[in-house]
């Protein structure tokens with residue numbers, strides 16, 4: 001297939017386009033229903049369904065994190081793209097719930113995959129993060145500086161919820177989605193994007209950390225949100241972002257077969273559809289089953305849209321995100337990949353081997369480091385040197 005090997009079957013212009021050639025998602029098994037939530041905060045299933053469209057969400061288990069969910073989604077995406085982890089040039093992870101401030105979740109996933117030739121970094125743009133990351137990766141591919149990139153949106157929002165705050169805890173859930181972008185000479189792929197921010201709204205939706213200047217009355221490492229303000233912001237910018245993005249690509253709304261929006265609230269989608277005068281069925285929605293999974297919501301919705309065969313080769317689709325920052329972003333994609341191509345069995349075995357190799361390499365590297373440290377500490381010559389330099393330091397003081 002043309003999109004799987006850069007320049008193998010293209011128009012021969014030498015110009016690089018960035019195509020999505022692989023996709024995957026991973027969600028925790030544990031389901032938290034509205035009724036479950038109403039057992040510990042004052043709310044009820046009817047209120048949540050009517051005000052948000054959400055029925056249930058997934059909650060990460062103790063051993064799951066943004067890194068493990070992102071890794072599993074990435075493995076599915078590599079499978080669909082039928083490429084090896086060593087073919088990746090770049091891994092970008094959009095997340096607001098990393099395990100560490102650093103190292104980046106992208107570096108953990110890079111190591112677990114055995115993507116030994118890839119650069120890796122995290123991108124923080126809250127619920128718009130996945131669209132920002134797609135644009136960054138596509139720009140790098142279009143500029144010719146790289147051929148293959150993995151973009152992941154992954155979150156464990158349940159870990160930053162204040163489970164006593166009924167206005168936020170009913171909304172969020174955990175999960176991950178990933179796509180592989182690959183260079184091709186075949187026109188299409190990521191055509192144009194619009195990235196925007198309005199930091200004046202930084203106090204409307206945030207997770208203050210230990211380095212915050214003024215956490216105020218808010219809890220550290222817990223999310224707070226001025227829900228109705230964010231709602232108004234979303235319904236103001238999403239349709240505008242979509243129109244600006246289409247303008248940039250030289251397309252009309254009628255050219256778009258599906259909009260895959262950030263899944264925050266069904267009422268937001270209904271309002272945007274009304275403003276754009278589009279049938280609500282032109283919007284992918286799965287908020288009912290997963291709630292708001294922040295940076296993961298768009299790739300999860302994209303995977304399910306493909307599974308439901310709502311995207312076909314040559315379709316134009318729009319991905320649109322909005323959230324903390326405040327940020328918003330839209331990107332328009334001309335889809336080329338068939339949704340049901342079978343990956344080669346030979347590559348599947350090689351991928352499996354590389355994942356196992358990556359696990360052993362990590363263990364051996366860590367063991368080697370511990371051994372080196374031990375030998376260094378036991379080295380008598382080093383001890384003598386240390387005693388001497390201690391004496392020299394005493395002389396200086």
Ligand code: UT7
Nearest residue numbers: 043044047051127166167170227228230231234264265323
């Ligand atoms: O991913 C980032 C982007 N995030 C979003 O897009 C979220 C946008 N915001 C929203 O989705 C909505 O604003 C919420 C779902 C968060 C809230 O819905 P709302 O219709 O804006 O409700 P509200 O905050 O204006 O509150 C209305 C009433 C209040 O009661 P009073 O003051 O009118 O008596 C709330 O206390 O609803 C009450 N309320 C609840 N009642 C039952 C708020 N949360 C709940 C609840 N259960 N869970």
